[in-house]
Amino acid sequence: MSGVLSREFAGYAGQSSMIRRMFEAGIKLKLEHGADKVCDFSLGNPDLPPPAEVAEGMRAIAREADQPFAFGYMPNAGFPWALELLAGELTREQGVRVEPSDVMLAGGAAGAMNSFLRAVLEPGDEVLGVLPYFVDYGFYAANFGGIFKAVPAKADFSLDVPAIEAAITKKTRVMLINSPNNPTGQIYSEAELTSLAAVLRRKSAENGRPVFLALDEPYRFLAFEGTAVPSVLPLYEYSVAVSSFSKSLSLPGERLGYLVAANSMPDKNVFMGGVIMASRVLGFVNAPVVGQKLLKYAIGKQADLSVYAKRRTVMAAALADAGYEFTSPKGAFYFFPKAPGGDDAAFVELLADELILAVPGRGFGLPGYFRLAFCVGEEVIRRAAPGFKRALLAVKQH
Amino acid sequence: MSGVLSREFAGYAGQSSMIRRMFEAGIKLKLEHGADKVCDFSLGNPDLPPPAEVAEGMRAIAREADQPFAFGYMPNAGFPWALELLAGELTREQGVRVEPSDVMLAGGAAGAMNSFLRAVLEPGDEVLGVLPYFVDYGFYAANFGGIFKAVPAKADFSLDVPAIEAAITKKTRVMLINSPNNPTGQIYSEAELTSLAAVLRRKSAENGRPVFLALDEPYRFLAFEGTAVPSVLPLYEYSVAVSSFSKSLSLPGERLGYLVAANSMPDKNVFMGGVIMASRVLGFVNAPVVGQKLLKYAIGKQADLSVYAKRRTVMAAALADAGYEFTSPKGAFYFFPKAPGGDDAAFVELLADELILAVPGRGFGLPGYFRLAFCVGEEVIRRAAPGFKRALLAVKQH
Numbered sequence: 081m082s083g084v085l086s087r088e089f090a091g092y093a094g095q096s097s098m099i100r101r102m103f104e105a106g107i108k109l110k111l112e113h114g115a116d117k118v119c120d121f122s123l124g125n126p127d128l129p130p131p132a133e134v135a136e137g138m139r140a141i142a143r144e145a146d147q148p149f150a151f152g153y154m155p156n157a158g159f160p161w162a163l164e165l166l167a168g169e170l171t172r173e174q175g176v177r178v179e180p181s182d183v184m185l186a187g188g189a190a191g192a193m194n195s196f197l198r199a200v201l202e203p204g205d206e207v208l209g210v211l212p213y214f215v216d217y218g219f220y221a222a223n224f225g226g227i228f229k230a231v232p233a234k235a236d237f238s239l240d241v242p243a244i245e246a247a248i249t250k251k252t253r254v255m256l257i258n259s260p261n262n263p264t265g266q267i268y269s270e271a272e273l274t275s276l277a278a279v280l281r282r283k284s285a286e287n288g289r290p291v292f293l294a295l296d297e298p299y300r301f302l303a304f305e306g307t308a309v310p311s312v313l314p315l316y317e318y319s320v321a322v323s324s325f326s327k328s329l330s331l332p333g334e335r336l337g338y339l340v341a342a343n344s345m346p347d348k349n350v351f352m353g354g355v356i357m358a359s360r361v362l363g364f365v366n367a368p369v370v371g372q373k374l375l376k377y378a379i380g381k382q383a384d385l386s387v388y389a390k391r392r393t394v395m396a397a398a399l400a401d402a403g404y405e406f407t408s409p410k411g412a413f414y415f416f417p418k419a420p421g422g423d424d425a426a427f428v429e430l431l432a433d434e435l436i437l438a439v440p441g442r443g444f445g446l447p448g449y450f451r452l453a454f455c456v457g458e459e460v461i462r463r464a465a466p467g468f469k470r471a472l473l474a475v476k477q478h
Numbered sequence: 479m480s481g482v483l484s485r486e487f488a489g490y491a492g493q494s495s496m497i498r499r500m501f502e503a504g505i506k507l508k509l510e511h512g513a514d515k516v517c518d519f520s521l522g523n524p525d526l527p528p529p530a531e532v533a534e535g536m537r538a539i540a541r542e543a544d545q546p547f548a549f550g551y552m553p554n555a556g557f558p559w560a561l562e563l564l565a566g567e568l569t570r571e572q573g574v575r576v577e578p579s580d581v582m583l584a585g586g587a588a589g590a591m592n593s594f595l596r597a598v599l600e601p602g603d604e605v606l607g608v609l610p611y612f613v614d615y616g617f618y619a620a621n622f623g624g625i626f627k628a629v630p631a632k633a634d635f636s637l638d639v640p641a642i643e644a645a646i647t648k649k650t651r652v653m654l655i656n657s658p659n660n661p662t663g664q665i666y667s668e669a670e671l672t673s674l675a676a677v678l679r680r681k682s683a684e685n686g687r688p689v690f691l692a693l694d695e696p697y698r699f700l701a702f703e704g705t706a707v708p709s710v711l712p713l714y715e716y717s718v719a720v721s722s723f724s725k726s727l728s729l730p731g732e733r734l735g736y737l738v739a740a741n742s743m744p745d746k747n748v749f750m751g752g753v754i755m756a757s758r759v760l761g762f763v764n765a766p767v768v769g770q771k772l773l774k775y776a777i778g779k780q781a782d783l784s785v786y787a788k789r790r791t792v793m794a795a796a797l798a799d800a801g802y803e804f805t806s807p808k809g810a811f812y813f814f815p816k817a818p819g820g821d822d823a824a825f826v827e828l829l830a831d832e833l834i835l836a837v838p839g840r841g842f843g844l845p846g847y848f849r850l851a852f853c854v855g856e857e858v859i860r861r862a863a864p865g866f867k868r869a870l871l872a873v874k875q876h
Contacts, residue, residue: 083687084716084749089597092755093748104553125551129544138540145533151729153523155502187585187733190761198621199487203601219759223596225623289481318482331549333767335585335733350491351482357490361617363588368766369731 088222099123099215099439102428106437113435119464121452122437124262124413126330128383128455134329137377141370151369156360157352158185158338162372169379170340173300174311174321177343184356185367189298189324189337191359194220196320196339197254198362199354200292201226205253210239212416212444214262214296226253230445236407237264237416239272245279254292255280260299260309263416263444263451265409267303270310277316290318297321298337299412301328301382304389307410317344325371327413328382336371388413391454391461398465402472415452416441421475424450430474434467486620497521497613497837500826504835511833517862519850520835522660522811524728526781526853532727535775539768549767554758555750556583560770567777568738571698572709572719575741582754583765587696587722587735589757592618594718594737595652596760597752598690599624603651608637610814610842612660612694624651628843634805635662635814637670643677652690653678658697658707661814661842661849663807665701668708675714688716695719696735697810699726699780702787705808715742723769725811726780734769786811789852789859796863800870813850814839819873822848828872832865 085093102122110118144150157163163180170178186192197207203225209217211230221228231247234240244255255276259268268276280291295312300323303309312319324337339355341348359365366372395415396408406417419427424440424447431438431450441449454461483491500520508516542548555561561578568576584590595605601623607615609628619626629645632638642653653674657666666674678689693710698721701707710717722735737753739746757763764770793813794806804815817825822838822845829836829848839847852859 082745084743084745085597085752086600088600089752089756090748093751103551123551125547127546129546130548132544134549135540135543138536138543142533142536142540145536146527146530148525148527148728149523150528151532151731153501153521153730187589188761188763190763191585192761194761199483202484202486203623216759220761223760224621225601330546332551333549333764333770335763335766345482347480347482350488353491354483354487358487361614362621362760363586363590363592363618364762365586365588365733366731368733368769370768371766372731 099443102437102439105432109432109435109437118435118437119456119460119467120437121454121456121464122439124327124453124455125332126327126383126455127457128330128387130330131378131381131383133378133381134331134374137374140377141373154366154369156366157356158367159372162375165375165379166338174313176311176314178313178340179343181349181352182343183338183340184352184359185372186337186339186359187364187367188326188335189296189322190216190220191335191364192322192337192339193294193296194223195355195359195362195364196294196322197221197226198224198358201253204251206249206251207254207256208244208247208252209256212263212441212446212449214258215443215445217256233264233266237261237266239268239276241272241275241279244276245283248279248283248291250287252283252287252291254294256294256296258296260297260303260409260411262299262412263414265407265412265414265416267307267309267410273310273312273315277312280316280318284318293319295319295321297323298327302385302388302413303411304392304409309411313340313342317342317346329378330383331371331374334368334371336367388454391458394458394461395452395454398461398468401465402469404468404472413453413455415454416449417452419448419450420472421478422448424448427471427475430471431467434471436464436467436471497841500835500837503830507830507833507835516833516835517854517858517865518835519852519854520837522725522851522853523730524725524781524853525855526728526785528728529776529779529781531776531779532729532772535772538775539771552764552767554764555754556765557770560773563773563777564736572711574709574712576711576738577741579747579750580741581736581738582750582757583770584735584737584757585762585765586724586733587694587720588614588618589733589762590720590735590737591692591694592621593753593757593760593762594692594720595619595624596622596756597749599651602649604647604649605652605654606642606645606650607654610661610839610844610847612656613841613843615654631662631664635659635664637666637674639670639673639677642674643681646677646681646689648685650681650685650689652692654692654694656694658695658701658807658809660697660810661812663805663810663812663814665705665707665808671708671710671713675710678714678716682716691717693717693719695721696725700783700786700811701809702790702807707809711738711740715740715744727776728781729769729772732766732769734765786852789856792856792859793850793852796859796866799863800867802866802870811851811853813852814847815850817846817848818870819876820846822846825869825873828869829865832869834862834865834869
């Protein structure tokens with residue numbers, strides 16, 4: 081007798097995330113060849129140390145760690161003082177009024193997104209995304225009987241609003257976008273978002289229930305050359321933004337994220353009550369307490385952006401010099417070049433032969449491209465440059 | 479246009495957990511009357527400070543908090559060294575071989591349980607529990623289209639195995655039990671568990687797929703008067719135990735838990751792969767990194783058990799002296815007396831008039847009882863004693 085997994089999960093076996101698979105292949109290659117020989121661009125694991133305020137906060141928390149309730153429960157949405165801090169910070173960042181009752185601290189942005197979907201999806205509801213997309217979005221929808229559908233972006237990876245409008249049905253409950261975008265580095269403009277909001281408002285009225293706009297924005301702090309990252313909160317009443325401190329504070333392992341709802345949302349308190357309950361009953365209960373306490377010291381701080389800006393320049397030079405076809409990202413820490421020869425899986429294998437780790441575009445639903453995460457030292461990018469050249473030559477000579 | 483929640487979640491509105499509601503009512507009463515006037519027995523929020531090793535670990539983590547990857551990602555199941563440590567500790571504790579590949583670190587025991595259910599339930603599958611039960615179990619099953627059904631325990635709150643057998647159908651996928659039990663303090667004996675395992679084995683064969691036995695055991699370390707807490711792992715091949723460090727290390731806010739599968743489970747690696755994937759796609763991604771790192775210092779340590787043993791004696795004396803009907807708990811930190819007069823909600827109101835906070839039995843699916851958590855100072859129990867008397871007298875005089 082087998083059957084230790086549900087039919088759905090049995091079907092996933094062997095289908096582990098390509099990003100994670102490359103991450104784990106990387107560990108193996110490093111053991112074989114030495115960590116300093118492998119150029120690992122596979123995972124968005126920020127390599128910059130957390131800002132100094134994080135260490136300061138950790139010391140302060142350590143000093144109180146022998147006290148009762150040092151790591152105790154708090155209300156499910158988070159410490160009231162932490163929600164106050166977060167609301168203040170978001171008011172500044174989003175350029176719109178955010179109250180403490182508009183926010184929930186969560187177990188990472190992924191935990192916030194799952195809690196949101198748990199609270200709003202009926203079984204069979206559709207979650208629309210944009211192709212290419214972070215592959216776990218599909219699983220998030222499936223967790224609660226939802227169906228994820230991706231609408232292709234335009235050639236420059238901006239939003240194809242008419243295509244989105246055409247894809248919306250009676251079953252569409254959530255439009256889920258990610259800006260600055262992983263993997264493309266695109267940032268959606270205010271004009272795009274405004275026109276998307278108009279479509280969603282019209283479709284909500286037609287459908288007789290809200291189509292939410294959910295913006296996943298953990299890379300908001302990482303926008304280059306002064307590009308603005310517009311907020312969805314002032315543009316659409318049924319909008320939420322979901323984010324985390326994983327990338328900005330180099331804290332991905334601590335799982336500290338949040339959800340913020342548009343202050344203008346009708347029945348907003350009912351909505352937030354549902355999302356907070358979902359976070360509880362999914363087992364998150366609350367965002368990890370150490371992460372929450374760190375906010376007292378580190379909220380609003382971030383890793384040194386200029387380091388990423390420099391790397392972006394170095395990576396762009398290396399790729400251009402080798403002859404790749406790509407656009408420099410407006411934000412986030414990824415390049416998404418075209419795979420020479422067109423077969424992304426084969427090309428990623430060629431790169432691996434050069435001890436360069438990348439993720440094929442099909443890991444984001446879009447074959448023909450590959451993703452390079454530049455949250456690695458500049459010297460790694462420089463060391464990879466000859467390998468990038470040789471891999472491209474190998475394709476051309478084939 | 480309303481409809482900001484799914485129909486299911488809209489139905490939950492106002493139905494927040496009674497435990498949480500009492501917790502929040504308690505915060506209000508304390509503001510009104512002063513914290514030292516309120517005797518709060520509502521929430522299992524351990525009041526003992528974490529063992530000294532936790533503070534030591536926090537200082538060590540703080541010293542490295544300015545390093546790259548200090549709070550970085552690790553494999554979804556947890557740091558390999560942490561899984562080694564945990565497997566070693568569980569081998570000792572459970573009296574059975576546990577390998578690192580049998581365990582997953584999770585976002586709390588609740589996160590582990592949700593990940594397990596996500597991986598094994600088909601929509602419409604049944605999860606059987608035992609009445610009274612922790613009310614969130616019902617939500618855990620519902621998260622993934624499952625249906626929770628509770629079989630009444632015997633009068634002494636031990637397992638009614640024939641009743642469980644009669645309740646199992648073709649749809650039954652999981653038998654979920656909690657020992658030491660919240661709210662009853664009961665601990666299931668090896669004989670009960672062995673006879674339950676025999677039933678599940680037979681039903682699994684009949685159904686053509688495994689009926690899992692899941693033991694939720696965060697109170698394992700809290701067994702009084704030398705009562706043994708038998709492990710399910712050696713008794714049944716389709717068993718898992720789920721637990722956390724919330725109670726033993728006074729770390730509930732950090733959300734550090736785990737799942738361990740019977741080493742003897744057929745297709746155990748497929749099963750663990752599914753559970754680990756579920757933990758990722760539900761958004762937990764990994765157990766919080768600070769909690770994981772604390773294991774290096776504090777695994778196997780625990781809060782001072784003798785303190786709880788003493789409180790149990792004091793509480794038993796206060797309740798007996800006042801004339802309540804109850805059994806002293808064998809484990810965990812809860813008393814579950816009969817509600818004088820039979821109406822638990824009304825009686826809990828009477829207690830609140832005495833500034834004593836308790837949770838009505840209907841919060842656990844069993845009206846007619848009430849729960850008192852004794853993770854509070856002895857002086858609180860002593861201070862509550864006259865109030866317990868007066869409340870009981872008020873019922874008798876009515």
